[in-house]
Amino acid sequence: MPIRLEPVTEKFVARVTGVDLGKPLGLVDRADIVAACDRYGTLVFPGQHLAKEELVAFGAVFGEVDTTLQTKLMNRVQNRLGMDTLTDISNLDADGNVAHAQHWQTITTIGNRFWHSDGSYKDLPIRYSILNAVTTVGYGGETQYADLRAAYDSLDEATKVLIADKIGIFWSHNTRDWLKIADSPEERSAFPKVRWPMVRTHPGSGRKVLWCDSKVWAIEGMSLPEGRALVHELIEHIGQREHVYSHKWEAGDLIMADNRSTAHRGRRFDHSERREMRRVETNDNVRSLGVAADGEVG
Numbered sequence: 001m002p003i004r005l006e007p008v009t010e011k012f013v014a015r016v017t018g019v020d021l022g023k024p025l026g027l028v029d030r031a032d033i034v035a036a037c038d039r040y041g042t043l044v045f046p047g048q049h050l051a052k053e054e055l056v057a058f059g060a061v062f063g064e065v066d067t068t069l070q071t072k073l074m075n076r077v078q079n080r081l082g083m084d085t086l087t088d089i090s091n092l093d094a095d096g097n098v099a100h101a102q103h104w105q106t107i108t109t110i111g112n113r114f115w116h117s118d119g120s121y122k123d124l125p126i127r128y129s130i131l132n133a134v135t136t137v138g139y140g141g142e143t144q145y146a147d148l149r150a151a152y153d154s155l156d157e158a159t160k161v162l163i164a165d166k167i168g169i170f171w172s173h174n175t176r177d178w179l180k181i182a183d184s185p186e187e188r189s190a191f192p193k194v195r196w197p198m199v200r201t202h203p204g205s206g207r208k209v210l211w212c213d214s215k216v217w218a219i220e221g222m223s224l225p226e227g228r229a230l231v232h233e234l235i236e237h238i239g240q241r242e243h244v245y246s247h248k249w250e251a252g253d254l255i256m257a258d259n260r261s262t263a264h265r266g267r268r269f270d271h272s273e274r275r276e277m278r279r280v281e282t283n284d285n286v287r288s289l290g291v292a293a294d295g296e297v298g
């Protein structure tokens with residue numbers, strides 16, 4: 001049976017039903033999902049209560065599953081799910097109890113509250129991020145997705161000209177530093193800073209993308225203050241309501257987002273409530289412009 005698509009808007013976000021993602025996907029379903037993701041950027045599949053292995057198997061249909069985040073950073077503290085192919089997006093400790101406010105697992109997910117595309121700081125970035133909700137909270141805890149193509153289109157002409165040839169330097173620890181998360185020198189250098197054009201073309205739709213998020217540490221050719229002020233402005237622009245879909249999670253919801261055309265952020269919730277999500281990510285097949293020369297720029 002073909003998948004059923006209900007677009008939220010004509011060009012961004014669709015609800016997808018008529019498919020059980022816990023079962024092996026047929027070639028047709030795979031192609032339909034890729035085409036829908038190319039067009040809508042973010043797909044919401046309700047009612048998908050997947051086992052860990054089923055979630056990883058679903059992700060693996062769309063590319064190589066990333067393990068670098070787990071092996072380079074997350075496993076250093078805990079690996080509650082016991083798999084390098086899955087990331088534990090929860091506020092739970094290693095025993096599965098709600099972690100206290102100062103616990104590393106609680107602190108580390110706070111970084112997700114800033115607009116970002118997953119893996120924007122990596123030389124080999126992430127194409128699809130797939131989030132599956134296990135336990136959801138009462139107040140808040142939404143995830144918001146922003147359309148980076150619409151965000152590019154709605155920039156004024158002078159800004160389009162200003163950023164046309166600009167290169168952003170993205171760093172995994174940009175937000176963590178700002179949040180004063182006390183990572184070790186090895187953690188801070190696990191992913192060297194990488195360079196990306198601030199305007200990219202999304203291969204799936206041929207549309208231009210405003211490629212800027214909270215991981216941008218500097219803009220090449222601009223002073224640090226000027227570059228950072230511009231980044232702040234562009235992120236505000238991305239987060240404007242007309243570019244954003246806000247998802248209030250229910251258990252079993254699964255969202256597949258194309259990081260090449262979207263950014264997202266998590267919203268605040270009460271950390272004493274249990275919030276449990278699992279995430280699988282697939283690698284893209286493009287590379288950044290290369291590693292940035294370290295140190296101060298501008």
Ligand code: OGA
Pocket residue numbers: 089112118129131141142143144264265266267277279
């Ligand atoms: C993520 C993420 C936001 C959230 O898992 O990549 O940014 O709402 N999550 O948990």
Ligand code: MN
Pocket residue numbers: 112116117118264
């Ligand atoms: Mn994320």
